[in-house]
Amino acid sequence: MVLLALVVFVVAEAVALSTNGIGFTALRHMAERFGNGEPNSVRLEIQNLFLFTTHAEITEEFPEQLQVRTNSFACKLTGKQQQVISYYITPAERGDYTFGNTIIMVCSLLGLLRRRIVAGEPTVVQVFPNFIQMRKYQLLAHTAQQAEVGSRKVRKLGSSLEFEQIKEYVTGDDIRQINWKATARRNQLMVNHYMDERSQQVYCIIDKGRLMKMPFGGLTLLDYAINASLVLANVCLSRQDRFGLITFSNKPGTVLAADKKPVQLEYVMQNLYRQQTDFLESDFERLFLQVRTHVKNRALLMLFTNFESLSGMKRQLSYLKQLAKYHLLMVIFFENSELTDLSTSPANDIENIYTKTIAEKFVFEKKLIVRELQRNGILAVLSTPINLTINAVNKYLEIKNKQAL
Numbered sequence: 001m002v003l004l005a006l007v008v009f010v011v012a013e014a015v016a017l018s019t020n021g022i023g024f025t026a027l028r029h030m031a032e033r034f035g036n037g038e039p040n041s042v043r044l045e046i047q048n049l050f051l052f053t054t055h056a057e058i059t060e061e062f063p064e065q066l067q068v069r070t071n072s073f074a075c076k077l078t079g080k081q082q083q084v085i086s087y088y089i090t091p092a093e094r095g096d097y098t099f100g101n102t103i104i105m106v107c108s109l110l111g112l113l114r115r116r117i118v119a120g121e122p123t124v125v126q127v128f129p130n131f132i133q134m135r136k137y138q139l140l141a142h143t144a145q146q147a148e149v150g151s152r153k154v155r156k157l158g159s160s161l162e163f164e165q166i167k168e169y170v171t172g173d174d175i176r177q178i179n180w181k182a183t184a185r186r187n188q189l190m191v192n193h194y195m196d197e198r199s200q201q202v203y204c205i206i207d208k209g210r211l212m213k214m215p216f217g218g219l220t221l222l223d224y225a226i227n228a229s230l231v232l233a234n235v236c237l238s239r240q241d242r243f244g245l246i247t248f249s250n251k252p253g254t255v256l257a258a259d260k261k262p263v264q265l266e267y268v269m270q271n272l273y274r275q276q277t278d279f280l281e282s283d284f285e286r287l288f289l290q291v292r293t294h295v296k297n298r299a300l301l302m303l304f305t306n307f308e309s310l311s312g313m314k315r316q317l318s319y320l321k322q323l324a325k326y327h328l329l330m331v332i333f334f335e336n337s338e339l340t341d342l343s344t345s346p347a348n349d350i351e352n353i354y355t356k357t358i359a360e361k362f363v364f365e366k367k368l369i370v371r372e373l374q375r376n377g378i379l380a381v382l383s384t385p386i387n388l389t390i391n392a393v394n395k396y397l398e399i400k401n402k403q404a405l
Contacts, residue, residue, distance in 0.1 A: 023115065024056065028123060044058070053108075058103070059104075065091065129226045137231045165193050168190060178191050178192075206245075213277045216334075242260045302392065303330065328404065333381075340359075
């Protein structure tokens with residue numbers, strides 16, 4: 001009788017689970033583009049089409065780049081109930097990410113049988129450089145523009161000004177700016193008014209060599225440089241400067257001419273999306289020729305690279321000095337924060353003393369690189385990967401405020 005009852009229950013569950021052809025539906029909602037290195041929201045809408053309460057185990061087929069195995073969600077739904085499951089995806093590299101089907105294993109309250117339902121459709125989403133971070137820094141650029149009105153003193157190195165308009169003279173205006181021709185026509189003093197020069201050229205130069213493949217916090221140094229370049233592009237264009245992009249490794253790479261047209265930011269994003277390292281030594285001589293060929297007027301060159309030793313930097317110093325003769329060159333390279341933490345940690349035995357001494361040597365050598373670059377008239381920024389974007393933006397705004405370009 002027990003066996004007969006079990007058979008009856010199994011048959012009843014089989015009939016109940018198979019009466020509805022579809023059983024469950026799943027619909028995935030997410031943005032068309034994901035930002036690299038940032039949590040990106042995904043919403044999964046599931047609906048129980050059965051008339052009775054079911055238990056379901058939902059498995060998402062994640063892109064292979066994520067290497068995620070714990071991608072199952074358990075839920076309980078009554079008849080005809082709809083539920084939304086939200087989760088976040090944090091990609092660590094750029095490219096096309098393919099989401100597969102949504103697999104649902106459903107059973108009734110007794111749980112004697114389970115039915116496998118394949119729902120949803122494969123979806124491809126493109127992971128671009130971190131445009132979410134780009135939006136966060138728009139306020140920084142706007143605040144910096146307001147600070148130039150006069151709320152603080154800025155030591156300006158030059159007089160990079162362009163004509164704005166002619167106005168009537170008021171007390172306090174510079175008498176050297178009096179426009180005598182306009183004064184004669186109007187029969188009253190008129191002065192020329194100037195504003196800080198805009199439409200200056202700014203180029204981000206990204207090194208795609210072997211050293212830029214070093215990982216930190218799930219991203220490579222190249223990805224940090226790409227994310228910072230995208231933010232800089234947005235800040236420069238918002239300040240009416242012309243922004244361009246150059247990449248290089250052992251051979252010339254992408255060259256995007258400096259411009260300030262509305263679609264320039266989209267061009268920058270599309271070019272940064274395709275950049276990859278090739279694990280070879282970067283050729284700075286080719287970089288110099290590439291810049292001299294494509295950048296005719298004086299520009300601010302923000303070079304994202306990495307030097308691990310003073311001798312490695314000196315091998316490229318002659319080419320950097322040549323670039324600095326024609327342009328305002330800023331070299332931005334990376335501080336190894338793990339070595340910095342190791343050099344400041346206490347040493348309790350001989351092995352830790354040796355380790356700490358070696359770490360201090362590498363940290364000090366990075367500071368020597370900064371000093372050597374500055375001694376040769378090259379701006380140098382040593383930054384941790386996590387603070388790269390804010391340090392690069394602040395340095396650009398400082399240069400603009402000083403009118404050093």
